[in-house]
Amino acid sequence: MTAGPQQPQQPQHPEEPVVVRDRRRLDPETGEVRSPAADPQVPGAGGAPAGADGLEQDEAAERADEQGVADVTDELAASLALAEERLGDLQRLQAEYVNYRRRVDRDRDVARASATTSLLEALLPVLDDVELARQHGDLEGGPFASISDKLEAALGRFGLSRYGQVGEVFDPSVHEALMHAESAEVAETLVTTVLQPGYKVGEKVLRPARVAVTSPA
DSSP states (O other): OOOOOOOOOOOOOOOOOOOOOOOOSBOTTTOOBOOGGGOTTSTTSSSHHHHHHHHHHHHHHHHHHHHHHHHHHHHHHHHHHHHHHHHHHHHHHHHHHHHHHHHHHHHHHHHHHHHHHHHHHHHHHHHHHHHHHHHTTTTTTSHHHHHHHHHHHHHHTTTEEEEOOTTOBOOTTTEEEEEEEEETTOSSOEEEEEEEOEEEETTEEEEOEEEEEEEEO
């Protein structure tokens, strides 16, 4: 008889020893708290290599913390710079808006005053006719007297006023002398005849009073 095929033998490996690590914080015999130096199984508890590794790890962690603090500081500085820039932009925008509002209000007032002045100037010939009719007595006892009074009162609410009276001292800034005479009876140049009354809006002269004046001889 011939023997059957033999099975290959498996290589024998030595079994690794089982190491039991006691990591309990309390000593089961004494009940005291163990210190890391008392446990040789704990890395860093004893021996130079473990201690050196721990020191290097501490230094690396410290460097990482310092780098993190530096990064946060740089980010905070960048954020503050950006906030200051945005604040400056907002302040400039607000100043431009305030100037715009002032310019708009000023232009609106100028436009309103200009429109009012143009309207009043257009009505001056009508007021001249009313004044001539009053001087000639055409308004007395008639219905037109009430209309003329209402018209002048309405224009007065816009600041229109009439000036120019006989006996006023001649003022070239508000009077226009169309006729001139001399007399020893006057000590200064006076208005002796009002040919056409003047009109003002506030302190602005719409039309100077056209007068005849008499000056000292």
